[in-house]
Amino acid sequence: AGLPVFRSADGVFTYKPRGRILVDVSSTMGSKYGGRNTTTTGMRALRLGLEGGVGPHFFYQFESDFSENEVDIVTAFLGYRNKISSKVDYDVRAGHLFNDRAFEGSTGSDSTPFLERGVVSTAIIPQRGFYGIGIMGRMFGPNWHASLSVTGDRVDGEQATNDSRTFSGRAHWNPIRTDRSLLHVGGWFFDEALSSAATTLTRSTVIGGRFNGAVRVTTGELLGGRSTTGYGAELGGYVGGLWVMGEAGRRIARLDGGRPSFESKAWSLSSGLFLTGELPPYNPRLGSFGQPNVLDPVLDGGLGAIELTARYENLDYTDLVLGGDGWAATLGVNWYLNSFTRIQLNGIQWHTNNRAGTYTGGDDGQTVSARVGVTF
Amino acid sequence: AGLPVFRSADGVFTYKPRGRILVDVSSTMGSKYGGRNTTTTGMRALRLGLEGGVGPHFFYQFESDFSENEVDIVTAFLGYRNKISSKVDYDVRAGHLFNDRAFEGSTGSDSTPFLERGVVSTAIIPQRGFYGIGIMGRMFGPNWHASLSVTGDRVDGEQATNDSRTFSGRAHWNPIRTDRSLLHVGGWFFDEALSSAATTLTRSTVIGGRFNGAVRVTTGELLGGRSTTGYGAELGGYVGGLWVMGEAGRRIARLDGGRPSFESKAWSLSSGLFLTGELPPYNPRLGSFGQPNVLDPVLDGGLGAIELTARYENLDYTDLVLGGDGWAATLGVNWYLNSFTRIQLNGIQWHTNNRAGTYTGGDDGQTVSARVGVTF
Amino acid sequence: AGLPVFRSADGVFTYKPRGRILVDVSSTMGSKYGGRNTTTTGMRALRLGLEGGVGPHFFYQFESDFSENEVDIVTAFLGYRNKISSKVDYDVRAGHLFNDRAFEGSTGSDSTPFLERGVVSTAIIPQRGFYGIGIMGRMFGPNWHASLSVTGDRVDGEQATNDSRTFSGRAHWNPIRTDRSLLHVGGWFFDEALSSAATTLTRSTVIGGRFNGAVRVTTGELLGGRSTTGYGAELGGYVGGLWVMGEAGRRIARLDGGRPSFESKAWSLSSGLFLTGELPPYNPRLGSFGQPNVLDPVLDGGLGAIELTARYENLDYTDLVLGGDGWAATLGVNWYLNSFTRIQLNGIQWHTNNRAGTYTGGDDGQTVSARVGVTF
Incomplete structure (x- = not known):
């Protein structure tokens, strides 16, 4: 964000350091299990990397x-971009690629309106996670984009077994777009053939914020996966400083031994309101959130931007005998000192009902989390 | 140190890469145990990071x-600084913070006058080590500073259990300060409530330099810690190129099961003499050592700066039945090629008397260590 | 390569970021063992670092x-360089140093003509691998260079046992060197005294490309090593765009318990032809390959450079009762978009005959590997 871009003397090469520091503290109370009522600190992200270009067409990015x-290697790719017409352009990138999947899932960790992404993004996901090595093509129009990718496993040191293979895509469209309002429609899918070395589908998804690892909705042990397919829909938009986003997703995991498939279901409804006159930081090129354009930054003696947020999210693994379910309702305030420095506070009322693991049965609690963050 | 500072076109953002490379070799002889008479190489520090500012008040730093x-993540924080009056200013920093604790303990690894910090700094320390995630406020006057901090655990991937909590502070004062002389008085403390996941207090402290891991003073196994409190004092100063620093510290570890507390005791006396006319690299703002201002750098065809050093240090864990004790006497030479490139040589005569572990009973030996280092 | 060099205002300090991203995909078929017929993705290199200088004589480099x-820390050193005469200069470097050993072994991972170095470079090697902490002196003339080094273990966290000690050297000479042709003669050796903590000499060397970890030539378990000595020869050169390089090496491992020494033998013959008019990217200072000077880069609307390559390599561990042998024949195409961006394709016909491990007996297969890579 704020860092200078360096250019070589002939202007052909550009180079820019990148990074983010997100510091969190999280405290939970009210659970009937003492092991869930903890206070922890942590770094949500501590990233360092660089991005650069060579001439108008080639670019690369590398971040850990x-x-x-x-x-943890995150993005690391080489790309080529070009125009098809005055309105349509495309790029092709090869390397370690971030999924284009779901609205919050496609939003960077330094730009999410809540401290943690919702359960559609964290649970309806390929087994290999948010990243895979492979190739992705994207096409961009004035009010839409679409992407397709084929990827293997995420970067690792394992070269003695087959990779899994994931085919995935996403598209968004803005049927309405004016100066102060916008409608967003999106859809996505993935299809994953699991390697014989990656057949474990056990999943424990945090629902009280990332920094309480004990508050999770769990599937119980689930072995013998063959493949997974996931898909989802996004519908939202904004009018002035008020935004709403609904997301829903479903994942079918096919199992061996003639067992029936296991279906995970998740949905969420989120909203935010900028009190200080900013528009929501919607990026119409990628169909995701970026960083807000703060009208009156604290740096210039102003107040910064203030956003109120609310989200309800629901996750259902009960298609399995030992699968649990849960929901969380979050209220939050974001104070953006400028476009890339923020302080965030979230209060979460959560409920889990697990049938396996340490924390079984209905359980409710409250988690309060705070973050200070900078992107550079 | 030597690297350029980059500024954005409007001058609001600054950015500077940071790093250090310290290469060591260490050889020990004379121990009655063959396993201690080893020769090893190692990197004392291999750091890469950056620091930057946004406007006059906000700053960040990130180094691994x-x-x-x-x-190993070391510093990673965001901060805010401001003036209270023409003479007094303060800053508040949140993130992964380095303890402000003891004179050598507050001095960076690239600025210590000996190859390894003394036992006051390495043994009278919170269980979580040199770093913790939290918040620190510091206030600076013309001849003093004071800091207070509250921190949890150091950065880790563990979010399923409570963090420990450390409250700590340090202050220094220079009652005498002239062009060529200075008196330093300092004090510090920490108070640590241990999480139920961090009750092991076993400690083995190196005393023959960092790169002989077999030469340690050990406590023996010590489980069931509840909390620790540590404190220490610093008294020293310089006249011309000659400096002296005395440090002492004590740490009380409270144990469960009604056992008496365990008290660790350490002290050291250090001295150095610049033969080439430089003043000791005392930083009056932080009350610690920095890097010397070399009068005649080798780069300019000069001799560089030469410093002779000596230290005696003593560590006592004998308050425990299985606790040991030991001392080390070090003679050294530092050759500073310029303010950020140095060659260091230390000869250490050490003695340990452990009552647990592999190397029990009185044992003496000699360790010779050398370092070449650059800070950039 | 392409990144700008930053200079401080007084011109004394220089600083340049460095990095490389090499993305591979590899697919094997035809083996009689299903576990070898796999498809994997991976990063051959993902490096980030910096290099810099202080004045004319001091320099440093740091890359992970x-x-x-x-x-994985790779190079990390400080160095001093100077001239002896108008034609001869030298440098001395201390830190974590890359072996100067064999032609392909001395060539950087972003400059090798094939996706993986040949077996002389990967098998005739000190037990500590490609890097060690220590000191290396190099001398350079107009058509030769020579190096000597003494190193301990590679960088690690192990300081409780002795390091191994490796003494090594390499020299090359260009008896013929014209504008469009060159003859290269080289030789190298290493001698390694193994620490009592590093006596395991078991080795499994990939021969079907790095990203099929199941296709290896293995020694079987080999314990009780005392020391190793290796040496090799290089003979090659180019005429116009056609280059040839022959390498051979041998490693003698001395074992305890009065057992006879174990001799590993490897050789390879490689060749390449630039179809687009470039000369092979031979670096006459270091006696290794660098990056080609592409005449008509794709950036400028050109075709880039195209090189056809071929290699035969042979590895023999049969001096041991349980040792195997194998060979590989590779055909390849390299397309250099510009001097630091490349796409590489290799087809490998390989044969292994192991007498220990999972894949014993004669086995043949085909591996196809592709890479896109950028160096910056």
Whole structure:
């Protein structure tokens, strides 16, 4: 965001450091299990990387995350971009690629309106997670985009077994777009053939914020997966500073031994309101949120931007005998000091009903989380 | 140090890469245990990061260490700074913070006068180590500073259990400060409530330099800690190129099961003399050492700066039945090629008397260590 | 390569970011073992670092690799360079150093003509691998260079046992060198005293490309090593766009318990032809390959450079009762979009005959690998 872009003397090469620091603290109370009523600190993201271009067509990006005191390669790709017409352009990227999947799932961790993405984005996902090595093509129009990708596993040191293979795509369209309002319609899918080395489908999805790892909705142990298919829909938009976004997704996991498929279901409804006159930071090229254009930054002696947020989300793994379900309702305030520095506060009322693991049966609690973050 | 600072076109953003490379070799002889008479190489620090500012008030820093061929996040914070009056200013920083604790403990690894910090800094320390996620406020006057912080665990991937909580502070004062002389008085403390997931207090502290991991003073196994409190004092100063620093510290570890508390005791006396006319690199703002202002750098055809150093340090864990004690006497030479490139040589005569572990009983030996280092 | 070099205002300091992204996909068929017929993706290299200088004589470099989703420190050193005469200069570097060993072994991973180095470079190697902490001196003349180094272990967190010690050297000479042709003669050796903590000499060397970890030539378990000595020869050159390089190496591993020494043998013959008029990217200073000077880059609307390659390589561990052998024949095409962006395709016919491990007996197969890569 704020960092200068460096250019070589002949202007052909550009280079820009990238990074983000997101510091969180999270405290939970009210659970009937003492092991869930904890207070933890953590880094939601600690990223360092760079992006650059060579001439008008070639570009690359490389970023690693250190937030759990170990390395996690995130984006690392080379790309080629070009125009098809004055209104339509495309790019093709090869490398370690971030899924184009769901509205919050396609929004960067430094731009999500809540401290953690909703359950559609965290649960209706390929088994390999948010990233895979492969190739993605994207096409962009004035009020739409579409992407298709084929990827193997995420980057790892394992070269003695087959990769899984994921085919996925997403598209969005803005049928209405004026200066101060917009309608967003989106859809996405993925289809994943699991390698014989990756047949475990057990899943425990956090629902009280990322920094309470004990508050999860769990499937119980689930072995013998053969393939998964997921899909989802996005419908939302904004009028002035008020935005609404509904998301729903479903994932079918096919199992071996003639067992019936396992269907995961998730949905969420989110909303936000900028009190300080900004429009929601909707990026019409990618169909996701970016960082807001703060009208009166604290740096210039202003107030910054203030946004109130609310979300309800619901996750259902009960298609399995040992699968649980749960929901969370979140109220939040975001204070943007400028377009890339923010302070966020979320209060979450959550409910889980697990049938496996340590924390079974109906359980409710409250989690309060705060973040300070900078993107550079 | 030497790297350029980049500024955005409007001057609002600044950005500077940071790093250090410290290469060590260490050889030990004279121990009655063959396993201690080893020769090893290692990187004392291999750091890469950046620091930057946004306008006059906001700043951030992010640095990771790769010295053991894995990632260790070191500093990673966002901060805000401002003036209270023409003489007093303050800052508040949130993120992964380095303890403000003890004189050598507050000095960066690229600025310590000896290859390894003394035992006051390495043994009288919170259980979570040199870093924790939290918030620190610091206030600076013309000849003093004070800091207070509250922190949880250091950055990690563990979010299923409570963090420990550390409250700590330090202050220093320079009652005398002239052009060529200075008196330093300092004090510090920490108070740590241990999480139920962090009750192991076993400690093995190196005393023959960092790169002989077999030469340690050990407590023996110590489980069931509830909390720790530590405090210490610093008294020193310089006249011309000669500096002296005395440090002492004590740590009380409270144990469960009605056992008496365990008290660790450490002290050290250090001195150095610049033969080439430089003043000691005392930083009056932070009350610690920085890098010397070399009068005649090798780069300009000069001799660089030469400093002779000496230290005695003593560590006592004998308050425990299985706790050991030990001391080390170090003679050293530092050759600063310029303000950020140095070659260091230390000869250490050490003594340990452990009552647990592999190397029990009185044992003496000699360790010779050398370092070449650059900070950029 | 393409990135700008930053200079401080007084011109004394220079600084340049460095990195490479190499994305691979590999597919194997034809083996009689299903576990070898796999398709995998991976990053051959994911590097980020920087290099810099202070004045004319001092320089440093620091680079880490993230290609297996964990950190691997690669080069990290400080150096001093100077001239002896108008024609001869030298440098001395201390830190984590890359072996100067074999022609392909001395060529960077972003410059190898094939996707993976040949077996001389991957099998005739010190037990500690491609890197060690220590000191290396190099001398350079107009048509030759020579290096000597003493190193301990590679960078690690292990400081409780002795390092191994490796003494090694390499030299090359160009007896013929005209505008469009060159003869290369080279030789190298290493001698390694193994620490008592590093006596395992078991080795499994990939021969069907790096990203099929199941296609290896194995020694079987080999414990009780005392020391190793390796040496090799390089003979090759180019006429116009056609280059040829022959390499051979041998490694003697001395074992304890009065057992006879174990001799590993490897050789390879490689060739390449630039169809687009470029000369082979031979670096006469280091005696290795660098990146080609593309005459008509794709960036400028050109075709780029196209190179056809072929290699035969042979590896023999049969001096051991349980040791195997194998060979591989590779045909390839490299398309250089510009001097630092490349697309590579290799087809490998391989044969292994192992006497230990999962895949024993004669086995043949075909591996097809592709890469897109950028160096910056």
